[in-house]
Amino acid sequence: MKNYLGESNNRGFAGISSILYVDTKLFIAIITITILGLITIYSSSGNELSLVIKQSTRVVIGLIAMVFLAQVHPDNLRLFAPVLYFLTILLLILVLLFGVGHSADRWLDLYFIRFQPSELMKIFVPLMLASYYSDKPLPPNISYIFIAIILVLLPVFLIMKQPDLGTALLIGMSGAIAILLAGMSLKFFFVTTFSTAALLPVLWMNMHQYQKQRVLTFFNPESDPLGSGYHLMQSKIALGSGGFFGKGLFNGTQSKLGFVPEHSTDFIFTAFGEEFGFLGVIILMSLYLFIALRGISISIKATDNFGRILTGTLSLTIFLYVLVNVGMVIGFLPVVGAPLPFMSYGGTSMVTLFATFGMIMSVKSHQRILRK
C-alpha cells in the first residue's frame, strides 16, 4: 500500500499494528521484558502488589506515549526537537534550584507530578542531534561537530551537578554515538576521546566523595566488603547462587531478605538472575539483543539522515543502558545508578523508554520507499 507520495507503511500483517504504526516484533519483545520486570518486582519486594500496580500504571502511561509518538510523523519530531531539548534544559536548571530527592537532587516536584528531567534528556539529546544533523551535509565538518558536542555537554554538565554521574555519562555516550553515526571521522573521534581522557583528573577532582569511593571500590571490591563493595559482592552472590536454572520464582533469598540492595530498581537484574538462573538471563539478554539489532536494521533502512541517526542512536543507547546496568551488577563496571530498561522500578525511566520506541516505530512506519 502506497500513498500518493510514495509513502508506505511497510506492514507485515494487517490489524491494530497497521493502524497504530506499531512494530509488532519490537512491541512483543518490549512487553515480554516488561512483564518479566513486573514479576521480578513482585517477587523481590516480598510479594507486594502495590509496587506492581504502581509500575503497571506507568507501563500503561508509557504504552500510550509510545503509541502516540508512533503516530507522529518523523518530520514533526524533527521540527519539535529543539523546543523539547531546550525546555528540558530549563527543567534541569530548575532541578538544580528546586530539586528534591534523598541523597542527590534529581527530582522535580511539579506538585501534580514528580519526575526526573535527566531521564527525559536520555531521549532528547539523540533527538536533538538527529534533528541538528538532518539538514547538514554528512559527514559533518568540524564546526558542526563542535556545536553537537556543546549540545551534548550542556545537559551532561547540568546532570553531573545534581549530582548524577551515571545518567550524565550515559547521556554523554549517547551523544557520542549520535555524532559517530552521523559520520564523524574515527580519527577525529579518537583524538577527542583521548583529550577527554586527559581531562579525567579534572573530573575526578570535581567528583563527590561517594562517587570517588564507588570508582575506587570498583577496582577492588573485596577491599571493603561491608562498605561500597557490599553491593557488588551481594549481587554476585545472588546471581551465582541462582545457578543455571535459578532458585525458582519467589525463592530468591538474597534479594528477598535484603542482602541485595535496590533489588527492584538498579539491581533488578540480580533479583531476576537469582530466581530465573542463567537460562532466564540468556532469554532476557537475547531479548535486549533482538531489540538492539532490530533498531539498527530499522536505522539502516531509514530513508533520511534524521531517521537514521535517531533510530540508530536510540537503539544503541538502550543497549548501552543494558550493558551498563548488567555490567554493574556482574562487576564489569563501577556501581553507578543506572536502571535496567523496561525492568527497573521507576516512573520517568519507564515512560521515557516506551516513548523512545514510539519514535523508533514512527521512523520505521512512516518511511518513504527508497528511490532506486
Place this chain on the structure above:
Amino acid sequence: MKTKARKDSIRYRRKIEEKYSWDRLSDIDEERRSHKKRSIIAAILVIFIFATYLVKLYEVQVSSHEYYTVKSDSNRIKIRPVQATRGIIYDRNGLIVAKNINTFDLIVKKERIKNKGIFYKNLKRLLPTTPTDIKNIQSQFKNRRLKDITILEDITLEEYSKISVDQYILPEIELVNKSRRKYIEPLATSHVVGYLGKVSDYDIESSVFKIHVGMTDIGKLGIERFYQNILSGRPGFEKLETDAQGEVIRVLEKREPHRGKDIYLTLDLKLQKYIYSQVKGKEGAVVVMNPKNGDILAFVSFPGYNTNLFTKSISNKKYNELIQSPGRPLINRVIAGQYPPGSTIKPFMGLIALEQSIIDPEKLMYCNGSYILGKHKRPFRCWKKEGHGKVNLSFSITQSCDVFFYKLSELTGIDLISENLYKFGFGNKTYIDLYDEKPGLIPDRAWKLKTKQLPWYPGETLNIGIGQGYFLATPIQLTLGTSVLAGNGKTYLPHLLLGSKNKTSGEFLNYKNSENKFEADIDQDYLDIIQHAMWRVVNEKGVGTASHLGKIRNIEVAGKTGTSQVYNLDKGKTGTKKLQDHALFISYAPFDNPEIVVTVVVENGGSGSGTAAPIAKSIINYYFKNKKQVALK
C-alpha cells in the same frame, strides 16, 4: 483552483528539494552507504559485547555456582547456640552448693554495630560509663568468640525499663534472659568449688576440656573446673534464617542442648560453713577427712572470697583489690599452701626411727634444753628452756621435746628420713580432685646439691627432725599423713566427688573408693606406740601439749600440735621480713575407731596448742554433736 493549488504546492516542494539537493547532491548515496557501514560495525560490536557478557554471566552463575551458594547460605543462615543448663553442685546431704539463676543482661550483637566510634558515643549518652567499662567493652570486641557484647549484667526489669526510655539513642541494645551461676556459700566454699568464667584461649588450648561449639562459660577453678566436662553438658543450636539486618525470619532447625550432670560432693556444707565461721579474721587452712574412705568433709582455705563476683565479668578494680588484699584470699591454702609442718612431723619421725630400728621404744634420752651437734657453736634449742629431763619417744611426742628429736634425726640420718617420709604422702601431690595442687618438699642430699649447689650439712637434718628447715607440706598432705596413722597404715586418697547424677535419665554414678585405697607397710606394734603418744598429747592432763582441750563429748581424740617458725615476708603489713609462727594441729577421732581426721593450719597464728588445737576441738565437737542429731532423727 484545486489543481492550481496542488501545482503550486508541488512546485514549492521541488524548490525546497532542489535547494537541498544542491547541497548534498553528490552525498546522498555516500551518506547511506557510510551509515550502513557504521551501523553494521555497531551491530557486530553489540553482538560481540553481548557474547562477552554471557561468558561472564556463565562464569558467575554456572561455574562459580557452588561457591556462591555457600556464600548465599552463610549470608542468610545464622547458627545461634543454645546454652546447656549446667549441672547443680550438691553437698553430701543434698544441700545446694552451686545452682543456676535467671538474670537479665543488656547486650549488643556485634554484627549490628556498623561504626564503633558512633556506638561508643551513643553508649556514653545512654549510660554513665567509666573508662574501665569502655575498656571492658573493647576487650569484648576483640574476643572473636563472643558474638555479643555484654554492657550491663544482672539488671532487674525495672532498671531496664528506665534505660529503655532512651533506647532510641542506641537501638541496637537488647535485653537477654541469662542463666547465671550462683554460689550459696561463696566465701566458705570459694576455694573448693571455684567459679565459672568466660572461655579463654588458654582453656581452648588445654586438651583436658571439651569445648563445644557455642560454649561461653567454663569452670575456672575448683570443682567447677575439675568436673567441667561432667557439669557443662553440651549446648544445642538453632539454625535461623535472618535478613540483611540480622532479624530472624524463621527457625530452620533446632537441636536441644544436653543438660550437664549434677554433682554430689563429699563436703558437709554445714560443717564447712561452721568451720569458716570459726576462723574469721585468720589466714590458714582446715581439712576434715574421713580416713575410712577418703571423703573430704570440709575443705576450708581462709580467708575466702566472694565467688559470685566472678560469675559476672569482675571489674579490674575489684580483682586487683583481691590480689593485693593482705590476707591473699585467692590462694588455695589447703592444696597450694606449703608450710614447714613443725612438731606435727614428730609422730612420723618417731615411726620412721622405730621401723628402721634406730631406737628402742623405751630408750631414754636426757633433755637439758639444748643440743650441741659436733663443732656447731650455736646449740639447737628445745622449746622448753629448762629442758624435759629424761624422756622416751612417747613422752617426747606428748611433750613435743625437741632435743629428743634432734638426737633421733641425727641417728636416723637425712637419707632414711627423706626416703621414708614419702610413704605417708609427703613430698608428692595427693591427687585430690582439684587442679593446681602443690607437692610440698622433702629435701635430701641430691635435691640440695641440685638447687643450692651445696652439700647437705648435718645440722640441717636436725631441723628436718622437728619439721623445720627446707621441709614443706601442704595441709592436705598432713591430713593424708594423719589418716595413715589413724587408719593403721591403710588409707584412701582424699577426694571431693561423691557421685554424679544424670537428671534426665536419673542415673547415679558413685565414686569408687576401693579403687583409691592404698596401704603403707607399717609395723602395728610401732604404730600403737605412736598412736598412744598422740592420744597422750590430748588426753594426758598437764603433760600433753593439747591436754587443755579436755575430753570432747566423751570422744577420745588423738593429735599433735605444731608451731613452725618461718622467716617470711610480713604480708605487706610492714613490708619487712620477720619470724612468724604458724600454728598447726593434726588430729583424729574417735581414737579407737577414727571417723574424722582434722588438720588445722593458722598462718602467723601463734602456737599450735594455743590457736590451732582449740579450732580443731570445736570442729570435732560440732561434727559429733550434729552426727548424733542426725542419728536421732
